[in-house]
Amino acid sequence: MKWQIATQTHRGNVRPGNEDALLVDKRFPLLLVADGMGGHEAGEVASRMLVDGLGALALPVAPGLAEARRALEDAIQRCHREVIDYAARHQAGRTVGSTVVTMLVVEAGAICVWAGDSRLYRVRHAQLRQLTEDHSRVAELVRVGALSSEEARQHPAANIITRAVGASPRLELAADEFDVCPGDTYLLCSDGLYNEVSAAELLQAMEAADLWLSSLQLLQLCLSRAARDNITFILARPLASARDGLDETLTFYPGE
Template identity: 40%
Template structure:
């Protein structure tokens, strides 16, 4: 648990309206203070295998670890999944298999986010939303250069072209972000099946007005009403 804090959460995943297979996977481990979303790479073979393998590998973390050991254990297991997915791809004839990953750890009044790909972490604090991660995607450089917003990038024709994923490439580089946690913070972890439909103002409105019991359903409805062309996954964590 975070120091002198408790939390509540809701986790959801949905196949959407167009896909036959849900290639997303979500993992909630409140006993470890860890939450994770993985999005199998659409258009490639066995994206559902890759995301499920990441979740299953991280789920083997032992309980009782201190925050530093937990962080290293999480990263090690994601790297193990990276190598296992590569081996599976080779066994299947060398095709590309991969998945994004984004994970959040809460510990001692702080958070740590770890990710590869374009699944995201947001934080709502005092009614204002902030995106804590930065996509590993073909259009991210335009955003970082100030040429477009993340909402505009989500509508770009190359928005699905990610440049980093678990199982893809020889070495997997995981980015991380750290910060403090305050009572009242609300974190959102999600796949791009939500963010391609839910703009920053939409997310801020839902997360700042809806109780936890209905916030997840409202986000899901935004994605489905927008077209639901991809799998949709999100976890909302409230710090109390």
């Protein structure tokens, strides 16, 4: 299956540095967005450990979804232990961590494994769907009906997450499996993106014919607003067949 993939990452308008990280591994493909926490350098190290660790992911020969899922979860758990060890040795044991959202494609199926509030969206037949559930304090309140989705966006505890790589001794990962169809569009992103744009704006960006141009426009839209957090996202679309002049996988890592 051929893929179009475009990526963007930016520190935003307020933060002095960028603690987000992303990975596009063309072998599968494997896509990852990580949002580091713990302050300058510490959060950046945690998110980079995830990129490095999953960039070395090894799968069994001709894996099914179950085998690929186990390999992906095991790799994230290894990163979790490495982040905890790093915090103990270099950060006096203070909390260092990172959210993570991944999408690993195996033939016509995919696995998503995540922890925290970085998200995976899909557009299929002009319908936008969030495929992940946030691991955050306000998301729990929304699920039990104590807050509306709009109230959650403005809530003072909106940035408190309940799961993250490295944040506690035990990491509970969430996972889901789903089919992948030509013409779908997938978006993996940190909260710095979806906190700045509406669902309608995400849908419009994901339906665009040119994902690279769409990614630039989506980033500029965020930067035209508050952009208080780092912004990182991956747009990915499986194609029915190769098109003239289109590489098998187009991946962009623009500089800031």
